Amino acid sequence: xxxxxxxxxxxxxxxxxxxxxxxxxxxxxxxxxxxxxxxxxxxxxxxxxxxxxxxxxxxxxxxxxxxxxxxxxxxxxxxxxxxxxxxxxxxxxxxxxxxxxxxxxxxxxxxxxxxxxxxxxxxxxxxxxxxxxxxxxxxxxxxxxxxxxxxxxxxxxxxxxxxxxxxxxxxxxxxxxxxxxxxxxxxxxxxxxxxxxxxxxxxxxxxxxxxxxxxxxxxxxxxxxxxxxxxxxxxxxxxxxxxxx
Ligand code: OAD
Numbered sequence: 001x002x003x004x005x006x007x008x009x010x011x012x013x014x015x016x017x018x019x020x021x022x023x024x025x026x027x028x029x030x031x032x033x034x035x036x037x038x039x040x041x042x043x044x045x046x047x048x049x050x051x052x053x054x055x056x057x058x059x060x061x062x063x064x065x066x067x068x069x070x071x072x073x074x075x076x077x078x079x080x081x082x083x084x085x086x087x088x089x090x091x092x093x094x095x096x097x098x099x100x101x102x103x104x105x106x107x108x109x110x111x112x113x114x115x116x117x118x119x120x121x122x123x124x125x126x127x128x129x130x131x132x133x134x135x136x137x138x139x140x141x142x143x144x145x146x147x148x149x150x151x152x153x154x155x156x157x158x159x160x161x162x163x164x165x166x167x168x169x170x171x172x173x174x175x176x177x178x179x180x181x182x183x184x185x186x187x188x189x190x191x192x193x194x195x196x197x198x199x200x201x202x203x204x205x206x207x208x209x210x211x212x213x214x215x216x217x218x219x220x221x222x223x224x225x226x227x228x229x230x231x232x233x234x235x236x237x238x239x240x241x242x243x244x245x
Pocket of ligand 1 (some may be wrong): 021022023024025026031032033034035039083100101118158159160161174186187188189190191212213214217220230231232
């Protein structure tokens with residue numbers, strides 16, 4: 001049940017920022033990172049797969065792991081939570097989505113102008129020139145493909161631990177939060193910086209923050225509204241209320 005005071009805040013808000021994490025894609029069958037049983041980091045060590053050092057050490061292993069994730073995501077579909085946010089954006093202006101996810105499911109649900117803080121797994125870069133590469137020769141089994149222009153290994157266009165975020169995306173996210181009069185944090189453990197600092201920026205500006213998560217997080221005791229539930233359940237209910245105004 002969504003508290004009436006939150007619905008009133010959402011109805012009155014003119015500039016909403018929705019910060020999403022892996023939890024919003026969990027109901028699409030895309031693994032999260034830190035969920036105890038199914039999270040990627042429960043089964044793999046991020047230091048072996050999601051760092052520049054890991055790629056340097058074994059580009060074929062890192063490339064193959066991202067290929068596995070890419071195929072899994074290609075077979076996934078946006079769920080009711082992604083669709084509810086896209087509906088909210090169609091219903092009215094002023095709803096911005098800032099995501100830590102690299103799965104592209106918000107855009108596939110029809111959301112517009114999604115700010116991708118950690119990149120997008122469907123894009124491939126030359127690891128040396130850092131420009132996008134669309135076609136390449138198939139690599140030998142277990143090897144990473146190489147750039148047709150310079151021969152360097154190709155890599156996914158995602159942020160690895162120890163790498164900085166795309167500046168334009170981070171700047172856009174900070175500006176959006178600074179201009180917000182309501183922020184939602186959906187499906188994130190609120191642990192990874194700098195994304196995790198965005199809700200605190202809003203709270204520091206006296207802007208209400210709502211958290212949608214079946215579990216408590218480090219943010220939970222600070223938020224204005226704590227909606228303990230699955231994104232695929234809470235967001236459609238919220239947008240239905242907002243549609244009936
Ligand atoms: P986590 O796996 O750390 O957290 C997922 C959160 O989603 C947890 O708090 C879960 O309780 C919650 N959750 C699970 N199912 C949910 C559901 N159906 N509805 C709502 N919430 C649900 O994932 P993130 O917080 O996104 O970094 O992780 C942040 C970053 O750490 C990722 O972007 C990635 C990772 O290392 C990079 O790729 C750079």
